[in-house]
Amino acid sequence: MTVPSAYIERVAKEFSKLPGIGNKSASRIAFYLLKMEKKEVENLATSMIDLKNNIKTCIKCGGISDLDICSICSDMGRDHRTLCVVESARDVLNIEATGEFKGNYHVLSGLISPLDGIGPDDLNINSLVNKCGTDGLDEVIMALSPTIEGDATTLYIASLISSFGINVTRIAHGLPVGSDLEYVDSATIAKSIEGRVKI
């Protein structure tokens, strides 16, 4: 196969490295860029460079931020007595998208996973324990994925901070909204029965 332009080939190759973009999509995007205004392509390119050059880690929550302290941690309108513990900075956005939570976040930057060689010391856990001692928290909500690693991390942290007298909760595991009981796996149904609530 002859590709008549090395530039097209290079763009398509670079795009195909991104998640969710295969060779066909990458080639489609490369040709789409040809039709776009030069200014728009430059905007896309510089937005990536700016991101890499300027993004910071919030010194309070460990999530992503443009400043030393992120806009969530510095927002005085939020409930600073409720802390939601998440695995990654992306989970902050996923929870923010629901509009249901108005407290603060704490990003662990991973989960305990002995098989991958990740222990408690590799995660942002010490600063969480410090917060429990000093920040006057009422509640710590553990919002990790319902996997073996997520559950192990949740239990580990809950036992670590149990002595502070803070209410430690875990987000509910059960049937996803809109699902059909017939097609839901039995582990999930079992969790939903175990976690049943009074109507």
Place this chain on the structure above:
Amino acid sequence: MTVPSAYIERVAKEFSKLPGIGNKSASRIAFYLLKMEKKEVENLATSMIDLKNNIKTCIKCGGISDLDICSICSDMGRDHRTLCVVESARDVLNIEATGEFKGNYHVLSGLISPLDGIGPDDLNINSLVNKCGTDGLDEVIMALSPTIEGDATTLYIASLISSFGINVTRIAHGLPVGSDLEYVDSATIAKSIEGRVKI
């Protein structure tokens, strides 16, 4: 919803303008860029800028090229007596990917479409007629999409160049390989019967 970084928000917004990338995928890519090496992100960004700054239109076939004449038109190992007429530069790559065709291409840059205000003069048809008069062609293969616009353009060009005594052919319309007759639409089945070949 609070997004703790305007940089992430901007990258996600720019990526969501590309074809096949929705808001979720764009956000996923933005976070993926955070994990990538800075050098890799720069490679991606500069590949796009280089593409916009350097890509040319081949003066012979009208397809994309890095030089004035593309690598296909300048390849003396190809069969310059067979010309394949396609709608867009991307179709050149689609046909090249099959490895079945070793002739040259001619890119129309569109199809005749009166509803969209596109007539024969808006397309790269005059130079095709000139080629038929001067390039000593044996065969012109019309490889346009089997749509109303594609068929109209095929018939228009075939009638224009019929006087040159060149063999004008059209790629076969019929059942896609691996399809099930039960699920193929009747127009396609009708075309496949009309275009049947001797075994």
